[in-house]
Amino acid sequence: MSFRYDFVPTPFGDALAVFSDAGIVSFDLSEADDPSVPWLLENVSRRLGAVPEDAPGSGDELAHLLDAYFEGEPIRFDEQVRFDWRLIDGFPRVALQTVCTVPWAETMSYGEVAVLAGHPGAARAVGTACRLTPFSVIVPVHRVIRADGSMGHYGAHPERKRYLLDLERDAAAER
Incomplete structure (x- = not known):
């Protein structure tokens, strides 16, 4: 299985979004000012047992949903986005x-x-x-x-x- 990542803007700063073929694996609003810092990717890579590939644009659909949410639309993400729950059981x-x-x-x-x-x-x-x-x-x-x-x-x-x-x-x- 391959994993890819993208950065998605939020009012709190860019979030690291990691995707698998099954859906979103992780959406991380880091404690860091710069979410591109290596430890974020290292952490998710360690947890997945794989290194996600940089895939600009892979978070575009999620970014549009987040934009609508932050504009006050009642988005229910679990009905709009496929979740890959592999990091939690x-x-x-x-x-x-x-x-x-x-x-x-x-x-x-x-x-x-x-x-x-x-x-x-x-x-x-x-x-x-x-x-x-x-x-x-x-x-x-x-x-x-x-x-x-x-x-x-x-x-x-x-x-x-x-x-x-x-x-x-x-x-x-x-x-």
Whole structure:
């Protein structure tokens, strides 16, 4: 199987998108200012056991969907993009697939996601799955919040989570 990568623009900077023949494998909003730094590719290469090839333009379809999303359209990425879930399995995969069902502009607690994923009491495991997702933004882990209604974290960037929640809330209010 071959893997290819492209950089896709977001309001947070360019994201590294890695694709296989089966679909998107990873969408990484790096902690780095420059996502082209070698460690990003080294990390995904190590996890895949293969070196992705640079394929400019391979992320164009995803870029168009992201543009629409960031303009306030209620995009459900799992209905528009084929996912290749090879980098995550077991309950974390089930949890993230469940997160995909959280409606646009709505939120659900970690515990509620755990119940829907068939593992009541696994709220912390849902939080770990959200933190480790290989699909930043396109699996809407930003819609998963704490049981007390507070936002919680979004990796090292809670301001991104706030941005995404506000974007969806404001766009929904305008509809």
